[in-house]
Each structure stands twice: as C-alpha cells, then as structure tokens.
Amino acid sequence: MASAKLKYLQITGVSHSGTTLLAFLLNAHDEIVSGGEMSPAAHVNPNFFSCSCRKEFTECEFYCDVEARVQQSVPEFRLDDWQTRFRVSGNRYLQKALVGNLMGARSEAVRDLLFNSVGPLKTELDNRTLRVESVARAAVELTGSSVYADTTKNPRRVAYLKNRPGLDIYLIHVLKDVRQGVVSSTKRGRGTVAEGAAAWKRGNLAAHQARRYVPDDHFMTIRYDEFARNPQETMDQISRLVGVNPCPIPENFFSAPHHIVGNNMRLSDGIGAVRSDDSWKSRLSDEDLIAVAKIAGKTNRLLGFDWPK
Numbered sequence: 525m526a527s528a529k530l531k532y533l534q535i536t537g538v539s540h541s542g543t544t545l546l547a548f549l550l551n552a553h554d555e556i557v558s559g560g561e562m563s564p565a566a567h568v569n570p571n572f573f574s575c576s577c578r579k580e581f582t583e584c585e586f587y588c589d590v591e592a593r594v595q596q597s598v599p600e601f602r603l604d605d606w607q608t609r610f611r612v613s614g615n616r617y618l619q620k621a622l623v624g625n626l627m628g629a630r631s632e633a634v635r636d637l638l639f640n641s642v643g644p645l646k647t648e649l650d651n652r653t654l655r656v657e658s659v660a661r662a663a664v665e666l667t668g669s670s671v672y673a674d675t676t677k678n679p680r681r682v683a684y685l686k687n688r689p690g691l692d693i694y695l696i697h698v699l700k701d702v703r704q705g706v707v708s709s710t711k712r713g714r715g716t717v718a719e720g721a722a723a724w725k726r727g728n729l730a731a732h733q734a735r736r737y738v739p740d741d742h743f744m745t746i747r748y749d750e751f752a753r754n755p756q757e758t759m760d761q762i763s764r765l766v767g768v769n770p771c772p773i774p775e776n777f778f779s780a781p782h783h784i785v786g787n788n789m790r791l792s793d794g795i796g797a798v799r800s801d802d803s804w805k806s807r808l809s810d811e812d813l814i815a816v817a818k819i820a821g822k823t824n825r826l827l828g829f830d831w832p833k
C-alpha cells in the first residue's frame with residue numbers, strides 16, 4: 525500500500541473564492557478526505573485555529589491519530605508546528621526570491637533549477653514535501669478514503685509536490701469573476717477597488733499558470749458562480765477528474781464529522797451556505813467597474829468570463 529501513488533488534490537485560487545466551503549463538500553465525499561488548508565500558519569495559536577470539530581488541534585482525536593502516524597516517517601512532526609507550508613525564510617523578500625511566484629514561467633524554472641534542486645534548500649523542501657505526503661497518507665488511511673484534498677491556496681505548492689514520487693497530483697483552480705472577487709476583498713476592508721482588482725489579477729494568474737506543473741487531464745477550473753448554482757454538478761466533475769465514484773452531497777453536510785483547518789468561516793448550516801454573490805451590482809459604481817475592467821478585464825476574459833464585453 526505504501527508504494528502506491530496517493531491521489532493528492534490541490535485546490536488553488538485567491539482568498540475568499542469559496543475554497544473552505546469546497547473543503548467541507550470534498551470531505552463529505554465517501555472517497556475523499558480534506559482537512560482544509562494543510563496546517564495552520566507556522567505556529568498554531570489555538571485561539572485562532574481550533575479544529576472545526578470545535579476542539580483545539582492538540583486535543584482533536586483525529587489529528588492526534590494523524591500525528592502518531594506521521595511520526596512513523598517524520599519523528600519530529602508536531603501538531604503545533606506542522607511545517608507543511610513552503611515557508612523557508614522569515615524574510616519576505618528572500619522567501620519570494622527562493623520559493624515565491626515569479627513573473628513568468630522561465631524565470632521560475634531557472635530559479636528552481638539553480639536553488640531548489642541542490643543544497644540545503646532542497647533538503648528543506650524535501651523535508652516539507654515528505655511531511656505533506658505523510659499527513660495526507662495518514663488522513664487517507666484513517667478515514668478509508670482514496671484521495672486527499674488540500675485547500676492551501678498557494679499555487680507554488682504543486683511545483684514542489686509534483687517532485688514527490690509517491691504523489692499523483694491533481695490541481696483545481698477555483699475562481700470568482702473579478703467583480704465578485706473585488707467585492708469579496710473590499711467588503712472585508714482589504715484595500716481599495718483598484719487594489720482588489722490588482723490582487724485578484726495577480727493571484728489568479730499565478731494559479732492559472734500553475735497548471736503547467738500537472739498533466740492536462742489532472743487540471744480543472746471551477747467558477748464560483750457555477751459551483752454555487754449547482755454544487756452537485758461541480759462535485760461530480762471533481763469525482764471524474766480524480767477518478768472516484770460520484771457521491772451525492774449529504775443534505776446536512778456540515779454536520780458530518782469534519783476536521784477542517786482554514787479561515788474563520790468554517791461553520792454554517794446546510795447546502796444553503798453555497799450561494800452566488802451578486803452584491804457587486806450594488807457595491808460597485810460605474811466608475812469602479814471602469815477601473816476594474818481597465819486593471820483586470822483582460823485577465824477576466826482570459827479565465828473564461830464574458831465580462832467586460
């Protein structure tokens with residue numbers, strides 16, 4: 525069993541694109557297990573990151589079992605510091621230069637060849653990908669699933685994870701139309717409309733480009749509006765992508781046992797939580813729409829939306 529490849533589904537996209545909700549739906553599938561984002565930020569603060577089962581991580585039985593299994597391959601693994609994110613430097617600029625998203629596939633490829641495939645950085649990255657695979661295998665074995673789904677959105681993860689021989693990587697890019705995306709960030713106080721449009725464009729282009737790391741038949745895009753309109757159809761497409769049987773979404777999928785890590789929007793009730801967001805119509809003025817179109821209109825169309833005309 526340990527030698528078989530593990531199907532690893534990486535979800536990418538910008539924040540507030542519906543990925544946490546998707547994690548709950550994926551985890552409610554018979555053959556898929558998801559813990560949401562793989563690991564909280566570097567050090568767990570239980571006040572901010574309790575498990576969605578409402579226990580603290582270090583008290584959650586599921587994660588205690590995961591920890592015990594992971595320690596068989598990584599004895600230093602601890603639930604209060606998973607080290608399953610690819611943060612190798614506390615320095616923001618060094619972090620970006622070493623493992624961040626660079627502009628253009630070629631500069632990333634050159635950088636990866638020069639710095640990430642030899643020496644101490646390679647050792648560090650190998651250690652992290654081993655941890656990721658070990659956590660995923662533990663979760664799959666404990667739940668009798670066959671696919672692990674990770675909603676840590678950083679598109680660079682697949683660039684490292686694809687090098688692990690034990691993983692069969694699938695990638696899904698979840699995205700909102702730029703108008704919905706801008707409203708999602710501005711209504712949370714994350715900067716101006718123009719800043720929101722620029723961030724949407726940057727994040728979604730990086731996510732879109734990450735598809736080059738996986739075979740074409742291991743990649744798909746999910747548009748949030750289509751997902752909200754017909755969650756079952758989206759789930760069935762995902763089942764086909766990863767080669768498992770389609771599974772009806774349970775009516776009360778939030779109340780199934782879940783151990784999800786992610787943002788604070790983890791608990792709600794029922795399928796009604798999947799809903800389309802048209803609030804941009806009242807929140808964005810004509811001037812806002814012109815600014816958004818100028819900054820990110822071309823990218824919005826590139827990614828399959830029919831706005832701006």
Ligand SMILES: [Zn+2]
Pocket residue numbers: 575576577578579584585586587782783784
């Ligand atoms: Zn839990």
